[in-house]
Amino acid sequence: MLTGAEILLESLSARGVDTLFGYPGGQIMPVYDKLYDYSDKLRHILVRHEQGAIHAAQGYARIKHAPGVAIVTSGPGATNVITGIADALIDSTPVVVIAGQVASTALGTDAFQETDFIGLTTPITKWSYQIRRPEDVAWAVARAFHIAGTGRPGPVVLDFTKDAQVGQALYEDVKCDFIRSYVPVPEVDDKLIAQAAEMIGKASRPFVVFGQGVLLSGAEKELAAFLDKGDIPAGSTLLGLSALSSDNPHYAGMLGMHGNLAPNTLTQHCDLLIAVGMRFDDRVTGTVATYAKQAKVIHIDIDASELGKIVPVELGIHGDAREVLSRITAAMKPSVRDSWMKKVVSECKAIEKDKVSDPEINPAEGPVRPGEVIARVAEVCGGDAVIVTDVGQNQMLAARYSRFCKSRSFISSGGLGTMGFGLPAAIGAKIADPSRKVCLFVGDGGLQMTIQELGTVMQDSVGVKIILLNNNWLGNVRQWQELFFGKRYSFTRMMNPDFAAVAAGYGITTVNVEKRDDLAPAIDRMFSDDAPFILNVHVKEEDNVFPMIPPGKSVDKVMLNNKDWFEYGE
């Protein structure tokens, strides 16, 4: 006989889990007590706040392509992970959260540190379950991992009562790969494949928009082969970045509000839009009323509720991106497309380089621009690093100026836009794959939301490279105030601490950069070893991210700077 706590740890090991991100407390202590004996099998990373645990588990999951695990106590420990659960749901990240709970006999009595955690998390989980008996632990863990990691991945909560942790039961590993009410990978009818191939064959200007679904289904090669055979250009969503290498000849750039001119323009000029593993977020579509109205739409997604949810489709294919893409590729004829789309892409790229990117990454004078920091890091890393971002201008610029040659190399909070996500997610990513460089781009606002995780970096010597784009503003909000609220800078100016002094308290090296000439040597120094490092760059304070599609506008009406607009064909 084993206790429920032991069965939990055995079942986690049986699922191949080797790392837990967590924080102890009263109602999870029986599990922590047993964890003490499992340190050869299960590495526990002690974070400094439970939000850090869940975001680290998310960063870990994105690199490992398997569920990340966070373990917390009941009450405040559990409520502290709620932001990360919501983030994982909207960004389809597989995580399993194990939370302590008061004894089943005390449920509903307002016992010390009791919260209705299942009730609180039901709308933001893929599945949640309260374990009230030690006999149910192995079953619940197996089911949790199956659900979190298959189909469209997402967060699962296990609420583990204290009596179930200490009670005893026979342990036998339970497998779970079948739940009759849950069909993670639907079968796709040949007719739909044939119809898609035919629509693509007939189109003269097809265009692909892809998202994280490509990464989640492992369809990177299939996507590239599909684009090659059909000679089709493609644009990526924020979370789709790195699914296609940046120098792939078909890659037109990033879609959406701060995306590149070429893919946003093609969206409005294609005759067939093929959406793969993406969900038409409003940051991608701009105003939906005018979005790709001229085009027929094929939408491929593993989540049936996404098909037709935002954009009406001619053909919805409910299926796994990898399988569907390879079957369509096999069914379609090779094409060489007219050069019109190629001309649009190269013209858009030239205009964007001239008007936006060049001034941003090669400024001759003035304060350091955030874009040049990112471009320099990209150059030194050669597209090989994992790029993690926080939220705001730092995020959009990191997405714009980073380069990728390996898949699963970009980690960011897309759907929820959670400031404070970056540092703990970078910690999780580095722990998932210590052999890769992990670079975090973060603003002064976002870093201070989870800055306590520098303690985790210190304790576990996590070699993350933290690049602080320090502008002394909540930059992204300030940009909106400048452009859309008549420069009324209501509470966006930040008085900041001496970050180097804070980091010194944690024994982390910081280099402050104020002048352009100091940037390149500081970056070289940062990458001279694998130790944690903060590069605190004082960037231009009132800088804006362009291009920008202002809210409520169509995706081909783009601001290039404070006065110039771009629309193809003018």
Next chain:
Amino acid sequence: MENDSLYEITVYTENQVGLLSTIAGMFTRRSLNIDRLVVYPSGIEGVHKFKIATRTSASMARAVVLQLEKKVDVIKAFYEIDDERSSREAAEVRNFLSMRERQKQ
């Protein structure tokens, strides 16, 4: 604008605690008023049935049904302007379950 009608949304589920609030939450989220709610055993062993009446558009009813079906313990969901076809639905649920039973083997 689409016209609103009184829709009957039928949800067949596994017998799991907490599903009522999961299902009700789906309606609250879209600001849909529940006019009538009935829960009872479906007649298929181990399968529960929720019938929820709400006034809404066809596209909203469809969206809600698809999002309900996403829930792990929801087997199938349907929407109809009237409830005459519930026996056909039950047949569809039976077919689905026996197909899954075959796939399991």
